[in-house]
Amino acid sequence: MTAPAPAREAPALPSLPSVYRSRSSVELKEFFRQRESVVFTLLLPVLLLVVFGAVLDFDLGSGVSFTQYFMAGIIAAGILGASLQNMAINIATERSDGTLKHLAGTPMPRSAFFVGKVVQVLAVTLASIVVLLLIGVVFYRIDLPSGTDWLTFAWVAVLGASACTLLGIAISSIAKNGRSASATVTPFALLLQFISGVFFQFSEIPSWMQTFAALFPLKWMAQGLRSVFLPDALAADEPAGSWELGRVALVLGIWCVLGLILCVRTFRWQDK
Amino acid sequence: MAPVAGRPRPGDPLDPDAAISVRGLVKRYGDFVAVDGLDLDIRxxxxxxxxxxxxxxxxxTVEICEGYRSRDAGEVRVLGEDPADxxxxxxxxxxxxxxxxxxxxxxxxxxxxxxxxxxxxxxxxxxxxxxxxxxxxxxxxxxxxxxxxxxxxxxxxxxxxxxxxxxxxxxxxxxxxxxxxxxxxxxxxxxxxxxxxxxxxxxxxxxxxxxxxxxxxxxxxxxxxxxxxxxLGGRETAPATVTWTEDGARRTEATATPTAFVADLATRFDGEIPDLAVARPTLEDVYLQMIGDDR
Known part of the structure; x- marks a missing residue:
């Protein structure tokens, strides 16, 4: 037996910012190199925009095209895909294939894992919004928001993405693996899109469906974004008769808190 | 230092110099006792x-030492620290x-x-x-x-x-x-x-x-x-098995003195002993014997 090496002076562990950078780079590469996730998360909303934009055409009055209305909803759906669906499937997959267990056995600070995921969601959300706006402007002559509408756009997107990210992470803990997460979350997200005013005008949906939709973040994200993309005259067509921005912030905020509590209570680094 | 082949006994104190020291480790999954009072020192x-x-x-056992699993009883030190921390x-x-x-x-x-x-x-x-x-x-x-x-x-x-x-x-x-x-x-x-x-x-x-x-x-x-x-399993002192062929039949003899036995055997043959082999129990033999009750 060889004698053990002499004890080394214990060097300092790497700083949090340096591990955060490393994890962020890992998460960005993992997402953007996986063709399925890029197609599913970034191109599906584009496809829906093109197909539904061609098929559906409501007269909203005030000279506003349906695609202008649809833009708000499809961006909300894009954010949902980049955050909730992405996280639920991604983390469930990493839990079942042993990635999380492996990381838990390293001195990586646990916060770095979540920072990496947040950076991934922010990048994917931003990419999704930019792609949809570009296509909207170039092919559908969407009017871009102006002035303070950008500010509303920003806070609705960030608050909505935060709530949905936390919810997605919580859902990942329930799923057995990535495939089962996808099978649960994808139909549910689609259902929410139908009743939350993404594909159809929210005011035309039966009121009991409106009530159900109002329990979840997507309806509020879409409503907040409609205030960004539609002229204020159309606020009168909303069920409440206004954009209810205060309530949008409140509901999304509540979902953030609820999602965080669920995450903290249910997150696991390994399969049961 | 403990002898090379030594292992701790139940109740021994933890070895502060060991890389891993485990005493009385117990882990249950429901009614199933997966680890049942395990003692171990790794230098x-x-x-x-x-x-x-x-x-x-x-x-x-390994995953408790790595910090992945909790234990129901016992003491564990890995590089001087409790993996639970x-x-x-x-x-x-x-x-x-x-x-x-x-x-x-x-x-x-x-x-x-x-x-x-x-x-x-x-x-x-x-x-x-x-x-x-x-x-x-x-x-x-x-x-x-x-x-x-x-x-x-x-x-x-x-x-x-x-x-x-x-x-x-x-x-x-x-x-x-x-x-x-x-x-x-x-x-x-x-x-x-x-x-x-x-x-x-x-x-x-x-x-x-x-x-x-x-x-x-x-x-x-x-x-x-x-x-x-x-x-392992007293392998180095276990009787050796000598096998050879005599009068067209395969013969086997277990002996503690294989050298003497073969020398004696050689006198009965003119030249080489047909199909001679001398074997100690393999690690597999003693291992299978040890876990035998378990299979």
Whole structure:
């Protein structure tokens, strides 16, 4: 037996910012190199925009095209895909294939894992919004928001993405693996899109469906974004008769808190 | 220092100098007792192989030492600390190669090892690690495209890049072809020469015999024996079996003095003894006998 090496002076562990950078780079590469996730998360909303934009055409009055209305909803759906669906499937997959267990056995600070995921969601959300706006402007002559509408756009997107990210992470803990997460979350997200005013005008949906939709973040994200993309005259067509921005912030905020509590209570680094 | 083949007895104090010291470890899953009062000391610098059938408690014991699982009773110290506390600085001194591997990835082998290195205080050079595990040629391939054996070598690369004092290897060579296994063994020996303590679990007795300074056999959640591989189960003093052919029949004799017996036998033949063989019980023979009640 060889004698053990002499004890080394214990060097300092790497700083949090340096591990955060490393994890962020890992998460960005993992997402953007996986063709399925890029197609599913970034191109599906584009496809829906093109197909539904061609098929559906409501007269909203005030000279506003349906695609202008649809833009708000499809961006909300894009954010949902980049955050909730992405996280639920991604983390469930990493839990079942042993990635999380492996990381838990390293001195990586646990916060770095979540920072990496947040950076991934922010990048994917931003990419999704930019792609949809570009296509909207170039092919559908969407009017871009102006002035303070950008500010509303920003806070609705960030608050909505935060709530949905936390919810997605919580859902990942329930799923057995990535495939089962996808099978649960994808139909549910689609259902929410139908009743939350993404594909159809929210005011035309039966009121009991409106009530159900109002329990979840997507309806509020879409409503907040409609205030960004539609002229204020159309606020009168909303069920409440206004954009209810205060309530949008409140509901999304509540979902953030609820999602965080669920995450903290249910997150696991390994399969049961 | 305790004798080479020694193992702690129930009630002995924890060994403060050991890399791993375990006393009275108990782990239950519902009614099933997976680990049932296990005592174990692993010295710094040694390669210790834990052998045992599936369900004997190997992985549970190892994962408690790694900090992955809680225990129901007993004391555990790994590099002087309780794994249940598991601080970052403590984890930085461990290397863990899990049975389940390190997951699928879109990152290349080099990117994965580089990312892993970024979690540690004093990592090894990435190229040096890739060369050590024989993945230099595959450095640009994505993790998920690797073959089973290449993946396992990547797992080992991730386990050693942090320059661990103590390396856990849970069935590292499952699915290897014989040549890959030999290469892996020489990798483990070079790590030992660098002073790394290793706890290895394996199903392959030849692997334990080739690598381990000591082997421990675990059965029904208890450590039934600890010994150097050549002495396990009293192998080195066990009767040898002499076999030969005489009058057209296969003959067998168990003897404690095989040299004398063969010399005597030689006088009965004119020249060579037909089909002569002298054998000690193999590690497999004594191992199967030890866990026999369990099968």
């Amino acid at each position: 710094r610098g040694e390669i210790f192989a834990l052998l045992g059938p599936n369900g004997a408690g190997k992985t549970t 598991g601080a970052r600085a403590w984890k930085a001194r461990l290397g863990i190669v899990l049975q389940s591997g390190s997951g699928d990835s879109q990152l290349t082998v080099r990117e994965l090892v580089t990312a892993q290195a970024s979690y540690y205080a004093d990592p090894r050079d990435v190229d040096e690690v890739l060369a050590l595990v024989g993945l230099t040629e595959k450095a640009g391939l994505r993790g998920r495209t690797l073959s089973g054996g290449q993946r396992r070598r990547l797992d080992v690369a991730l386990g050693i890049v942090g320059r661990p004092t103590l390396l856990f290897l849970d069935e590292p060579t499952t699915g290897f072809d014989p040549e890959a296994r030999r290469q892996f063994w020489s990798l483990i020996r070079s790590l030992r020469d660098l002073g790394t303590t290793m706890l290895l679990t394996t199903h392959y007795l030849d692997e334990a015999e080739a690598l381990a300074d000591r082997v421990g056999v675990i059965a029904r959640g208890k450590l039934v024996e600890v010994a150097v591989p050549s002495a």
